[in-house]
Amino acid sequence: MDRATTxxxxxxxxxxxxxxxxxxxxxxxxxxxxxxxxxxxRHVLELIGRDLDVRxxxxxxxxxxxxxxxxxxxxxxxxxxxTPRSGAYWEVTDRGSTVxxxxxxxxxxxxxxEGGEARAAGRWFEAEGADGxxxxxxxxxxxxxxxxxxxGLKLAVALxxxxxxxxxxxxxxxxxxxxxxIALVLVLGAALQLGVILQPLSRLRxxxxxxxxxRRDRLRSAVPAEVAPxxxxxxxxxxxxxxxxxxxxxxAGALAHGLKTPIAVLSAECRRLEEEGRxxxxxxxxxxxxxxxxxxxxxxxxxxxxxxxxALGAYVDAAGTARRLVRVMSRMPRGEQIDWRCEAPAxxxxxxxxxxxxxxxxxxxxxxxxxxxxxxxxxxxxSNGSARVVVEDDGPGFGSHAAPTSLTAGDRESSAGLxxxxxxxxxxxxxxxxxxxxxxxxxxxSFTLPAKVVSxxxxxxxxxxxxxxxxxxxxxxxxPGE
Numbered sequence: 001m002d003r004a005t006t007x008x009x010x011x012x013x014x015x016x017x018x019x020x021x022x023x024x025x026x027x028x029x030x031x032x033x034x035x036x037x038x039x040x041x042r043h044v045l046e047l048i049g050r051d052l053d054v055r056x057x058x059x060x061x062x063x064x065x066x067x068x069x070x071x072x073x074x075x076x077x078x079x080x081x082x083t084p085r086s087g088a089y090w091e092v093t094d095r096g097s098t099v100x101x102x103x104x105x106x107x108x109x110x111x112x113x114e115g116g117e118a119r120a121a122g123r124w125f126e127a128e129g130a131d132g133x134x135x136x137x138x139x140x141x142x143x144x145x146x147x148x149x150x151x152g153l154k155l156a157v158a159l160x161x162x163x164x165x166x167x168x169x170x171x172x173x174x175x176x177x178x179x180x181x182i183a184l185v186l187v188l189g190a191a192l193q194l195g196v197i198l199q200p201l202s203r204l205r206x207x208x209x210x211x212x213x214x215r216r217d218r219l220r221s222a223v224p225a226e227v228a229p230x231x232x233x234x235x236x237x238x239x240x241x242x243x244x245x246x247x248x249x250x251x252a253g254a255l256a257h258g259l260k261t262p263i264a265v266l267s268a269e270c271r272r273l274e275e276e277g278r279x280x281x282x283x284x285x286x287x288x289x290x291x292x293x294x295x296x297x298x299x300x301x302x303x304x305x306x307x308x309x310x311a312l313g314a315y316v317d318a319a320g321t322a323r324r325l326v327r328v329m330s331r332m333p334r335g336e337q338i339d340w341r342c343e344a345p346a347x348x349x350x351x352x353x354x355x356x357x358x359x360x361x362x363x364x365x366x367x368x369x370x371x372x373x374x375x376x377x378x379x380x381x382x383s384n385g386s387a388r389v390v391v392e393d394d395g396p397g398f399g400s401h402a403a404p405t406s407l408t409a410g411d412r413e414s415s416a417g418l419x420x421x422x423x424x425x426x427x428x429x430x431x432x433x434x435x436x437x438x439x440x441x442x443x444x445x446s447f448t449l450p451a452k453v454v455s456x457x458x459x460x461x462x463x464x465x466x467x468x469x470x471x472x473x474x475x476x477x478x479x480p481g482e
Contacts, residue, residue, distance in 0.1 A: 013201075022190070025187060033172075036175050037175060044164050053138065055159075058077060059090055062074060063142060071099060073092075085104065089104050089157070090155065092156075099153070110158055111128055114128070123138065124138040125138075126161075135159065135160060136159050136161060138156070139154055141153070141154050142154065142155050200221075204221070204230070204231060256296070270286045314351070315352075316352050317348075318344045318357075318380050321354060326378070329376075332369060340376055344380035345380065348380055348387060350449045351451060359422065361378070368392075375393065386451055391446070392442065394442050397443055398438050398440075432449055
């Protein structure tokens, strides 16, 4: 996976929300983990402090004096006091001087210079052992016995901090494991929650894909109140786009009808001027009328073309439309003398508005009819989600030097003129282009469109409108009412 793909995935709403949830969960659980470990250590230290109090009391009860008045402790109860560096220590001091200590100290004194107020109050405090180990210590003054013995003596009991550190490390690992499981469950729960919350958006996406592919015309599914305005706006946008397209086609038809009479009058004037012997003036006027007619027909064709954005993924039955157009062409001049061949799979559906497809194929077949010697073939070749539509005739090629002596290379293309220009304009709205095979001996043109194959039936969502009949000039005749 490249970096661009990773960035695109991070940009999705689902990934952003899931990432934000994961970050929040991790932050909360991290704070909870630190608080738990701190609380655990505080409670362990309190337990150690209470243990020190118990130990101090036990040792104080075991303190006795010999005949010479020297203190001694017997029956300490914990064997660690007799084991060197065992982690449990005690010592008795008299005005700062050690008079008695446990065997575990190995003749060394406890460093009791720290502690401050806690030491003065007889509470436990931290001190550093002889080998650098951290100790928890409680030091208190022993009560004087009968006869004043023991006056001024202090007893200190110490436990190594390592047991607290070991307990803390064990608790940290256990807490990390448990919190990790909690984090996993929370993230999975957040992902499930996001799936439920974003499900309406997924349905909207599927319906939009259906509109693009021609399987539906509007958004129909029920959506939450927060998303409903978006669906309504999209439907209104589709309605507005369809209305604009309808009006544009109506205006194009009205323009065609409105200009038909003036152009016919100007053509009649050209004939009258020729009859009066003013051929030069008539020729100039005829050229201007032809130019006007060419531009008008091209702009009308552009206005009528729906294009990929307006067609919204409509599909057309390629074979059915081609056969109907071939029947129309066979009734035109020289049409009955031509062997028309249509090679298109019955189940092939091209992603194109049926009217636009009829416009393109009608012009290409009409151009082939004018130049064919006797055979015109329309062929559709489908592969990998697309189809190549080829119109081929056995007439002279576009760049062929085998053309009749009255023609030179390229004359066919210039003579085809407006028809091919209209085809190119319509295909351009679908992101396609007309390809002319100049190396072929005969006339070969082709273009490529997205397609799909529907086995045994037409696509249920495809727009299946019969193409309008083609006028003698190769243009589609205006629809009724245009």
